[in-house]
Amino acid sequence: MSDYVKLSYDVVVIGAGGAGLRAAISAREAGKTVAVMSKSLFGKAHTVMAEGGIAASMANVNPKDNWQVHFRDTMRGGKFLNNYRMAELHAKEAPDCVWELESWGALFDRTKDGRISQRNFGGHEYPRLAHVGDRTGLEMIRTLQQKVVALQQQDFKATGDYESGIRVFAECTVTKIFMTGEGDNRRVSGVLAYWRTTGEFIVIETSAVVIATGGIGKSFKVTSNSWEYTGDGHALALECGGSLINMEFVQFHPTGMVWPPSVRGLLVTESVRGDGGVLTNSEGRRFMFDYIPEVFKSQYADTEEEADRWYTDPDNNKRPPELLPRDEVARAINAEVKAGRGSPHGGVYLDVSKRLAPDVIKAKLPSMWHQFKELADVDITQEPMEVGPTCHYVMGGVEVDPDTTAAVGVNGLFCAGEAAGGLHGSNRLGGNSLSDLLVFGRRAGIYAAEYVDAAATKGWRPAINENDVTDALEWALKPFTMTGGENPYTIQHELQEVMNDLVGIIRTEHEMTLALKSIEDLTMRIAFLNTTGGRSYNPGWNLALDLPKQLLVSKCIALAALTRQESRGGHTRDDFPMMDPYWRKVNLVCTVDDGELVVEKKSLVSMTNDLQTLFDEVELGKYMTAAELDTAGQGQK
Amino acid sequence: MSYTALFRIWRGDKGEGSLQDYSTQVNEGEVVLDVLHRIQAEQENDLAIRWNCKAGKCGSCSAEVNGKPRLMCLTRMNSLPEGEPVTITPLRTFPVIRDLVTDVTYNYVKAREVPAFRPPEGLKPGEYRMTQEDVSRSQEFRKCIECFLCQNTCHAVRDHEENKKYFAGPRVLMRVTELDMHPLDTLDRQELAQEELGLGYCNITKCCTQVCPEHIKITDNALIPLKERVADRKYDPLLWLGSKIKVRKDAD
Incomplete structure (x- = not known):
């Protein structure tokens, strides 16, 4: 041994x-x-x-910000789950943690009065990042x-x-x-x-x-x-x-690069939208106005004019819908592409060149400018980017x-x-x-x-x-003892296709059942992984040891997704398209029992009354069952 | 738009190894790292490559492409002459672990010799006030992704193993300048830069600046100003006197 x-x-x-x-x-x-x-x-x-x-309610840019507003935004973004x-x-603790970084030498961008600057982002009511x-x-x-x-x-x-x-x-x-x-x-x-x-x-x-x-x-x-x-x-x-x-x-981030193929999925920061970037389809329409869900109607602008005014006068105008939470924007882009209104490479357009001057773009979004220039031959100060959802x-x-x-x-x-x-x-x-x-x-x-x-x-x-050490060592070295086994890279590529195509942004029971079957098959096949070469810096061997973990966790995702019969946040079911107050109270819990993966329902712990009073009853009514609201109401009296 | 390319990849460990030829497909828009991954997945599962983000943000995939120190994830295939073999070798200045992966411990050891940021005593977190103009200078240096291409390229240590003991390299000296220009740092590291980190070994040939994937002006904005500050200190009689009688310890 x-x-x-x-x-x-x-x-x-x-x-x-x-x-x-x-x-x-x-x-x-x-x-x-x-x-x-x-x-x-x-x-x-x-x-x-x-x-x-980094989101933290330091209130350096908008003095109305505080931990309660940040808390409320976080709960809304997570659809109260x-x-x-x-x-x-x-x-509560995020601001102190950011200030602590500064005391260790971090140099954040500054406001005019010398504090840490904060920028707008999707789902955050005030400039907070x-x-x-x-x-x-x-x-x-x-x-x-x-x-x-x-x-x-x-x-x-x-x-x-x-x-x-x-x-x-x-x-x-x-x-x-x-x-x-x-x-x-x-x-x-x-x-x-x-x-x-x-x-x-x-x-x-x-x-x-x-x-x-x-x-x-x-x-x-x-x-x-x-x-x-x-x-x-x-x-x-x-x-x-x-x-x-x-x-x-x-979470599928709404804006990943879509072209060239080798960088498909590479992140395009949400700051592009936070700093004024707009999303349009092949017809030139700012389509996000068509996708504001009922629960967010009161917080997002109905017209382009109001959305544009918000950048200079946020107190008297509602936010542009490009700044909806990520799940909403990702689904909207997906729907536009499916409806045939996508860009040539299967994304939509994200344009910041019309709102900001080239030197401002280069100062605020330097990595994005380089990334597109060097990897896609696109100058984002002059032309739009092509973007689409990416697993994030x-x-x-x-x-x-x-x-x-x-x-x-x-x-x-x-x-x-x-x-x-x-x-x-x-x-x-x-x-x-x-x-x-x-x-x-x-x-x-x-x-x-x-x-x-x-x-x-x-x-x-x-x-x-x-004995546990001996077993674990034997397991880790097993790929070297196999001959004629499978190539770990082949298995990983197959798993990536399965998860992307069958457990991706839009899900159905049929496809997830197929995914689980494929994951089972792949799990059988990894018992016979082959490793060439020695133990020193051998990525093939390292991957062979990572793969069982990838498969186990992928199975959890597919099984939990199959079990939850509603659509909420980063889980969208074509066969159960609505959010269901019953499921809001449920966490799905995965455990391994005697070698078998089990998914069980567990009740969510209810918010305390003082936190619940941060929301108005009409809003809570969109998420909670009548019985829950009754209990909460009694608690408040 | 695919074509077949010939890659000559250095393979081996420690001192022993040689260039080996691989023929593989190249597709539109690909970078060198994509092609190496294809060779790894299809032909040589144990081909050692160090990489993480494949987006030019982490600085892991440094190597020498046709003899030029580059990040493999930012080297587009269409920037290389089509039809000619592409030669990939490990960074020359650091010992090879295996294939394209080198032991970059030297850089971490030298970085550890630079005393950390020291804020003014009594200044509480949350009370820091600095203008954008003042932080911008150090921010340029904090763009560094620690790819160590500058360390690899600097002729003071490239092919001069014996100098490594005395010279910390451009990345580490740039860190000294970064702290020196930090509006709220209170520690003086200039003497350390000269005496311990070997600032004098730099003779401003700007090789480091040329290879920096973050386009940081290492020589012009970090190394030359540091040299000037050290020289001012050393040769300005008033400052010299001040330092001796300890009244101008934090003088610029």
């Missing part, structure tokens, strides 16, 4: 994006030793792809990276070793979370990982693991997500006894306690960021992801550290079962 190196840390954070690094920082500040496991190099995580900004407590904490041009994610990851380094410098002064407090394991993939014990006393005991550079294994003993692995988009063909987004954390949590909620809700984000994720981020059902496991479920309900608002990473990353680190303290006093640091 293969050798491995054994190490020990108080807290193991899986993932080195915004949530993972923020968690590592707070765990280290609580005095814990931290291992950060990163599939990529330090500072390359998917967070760098975030463009538009959100975990209200997470949405409340998120809205702190940003740096259209590269906000890069600023955030670099700031967190540099904060980690600052802490390492402190540790170096104290111990002579930069890595005595936080060690970043770059290009090191976790394949397994070990559990030890029975019943209520079953606890996290460690993880298995391999260095991608050498293929060598490490086992890390720990009592607390934070999952911060991001999303699942690499299971879809047209996606804005990188190779890393294979749902590792989702699968690791399921495999060690955790549960996933809301997996049917996948999963609202579903690990079921957690809203305050502590502790994973439900797994002692010692915590989860934050995109890998966690609940905050965004059925649809996430743009800008709420980066703030999510900070708010819940911070909490995950704090509560993981607290758990480590409790573990020390209560004897909750069980040893890893050696």
